[in-house]
Amino acid sequence: MTKCSIRWQRKPRRGCLSSESKFGLTLMYPTTEKEALDALRGNDRELAATAEAMLWSLWCRSGDSEVDGTFRAGVEAMQQRKLAEAEILFSRVVKRAPDFAEGWNKRATVRYMMRHFGDSIADCQETLARNPNHFGAASGQGLCHMSLGQFREAAICFRRALEIHPHLEAVRQNLALAESESSGNDGYLH
Structure with a gap:
């Protein structure tokens, strides 16, 4: 993460990382998924942006190195607009790790890009069922x-x-x- 929210407080909240800046301010950002979700709903847009980046980082890790490698290859194929290849790779991800919500979400994204809206909706529903x-x-x-x-x-x-x-x-x-x-x-x- 590259952004931190500046907070005027002496003690960091539980679950937050903090560090002292040279001006004596405490720099804070969420460290748990729950804290990040709470930060999204707060009034601090900068903290919400940091929390969003943290959530995407968390959500893009399955916990299985082989699945994560296939996932990264799918993301790369999607970025290169190799949509059929990306769909195949994300299909492998959801087959191998069906509880990995972001695998379903990335396949939904590819299917949306391919204009396969019904299939994309089904994958979005699978994502939301898991997350x-x-x-x-x-x-x-x-x-x-x-x-x-x-x-x-x-x-x-x-x-x-x-x-x-x-x-x-x-x-x-x-x-x-x-x-x-x-x-x-x-x-x-x-």
Whole structure:
């Protein structure tokens, strides 16, 4: 992590790492998943950004070096827009480590990029079943519903993401768009 939130306090909170700066301020950031999730919901945007980075770092580790290697290869393939290859690699990840939520989420992302929205929604649901706090999967599922013209469902997903991480401005904008679109046509694109 590269960012720290500056806090005026003498003692660090339990579960936080701290260090003294040359100005005598205590630099704090969350060290547990629970603390990071709590920080997302707080008013400190800088701390929320640090917490988000920490969560992504935690969520991208399965605990199995072979799975993590396949996962990294999938991420690399996805970044190079080798989507079919990435989908195969993430499918191997979820087969080998079905409880690894981020494997499902990355496959959902690839399937969204491939415009396989139904399959992506199913993978987002698998992600959220394993990690109900996965704001990325909730938002991604909303994007899939938007692409399918299912605006009510999209709005539900975006609200869920914002309940977990209220600082996601793009998700807030997507929610406004979904609500606007759903108000005029029974919530569906005809």
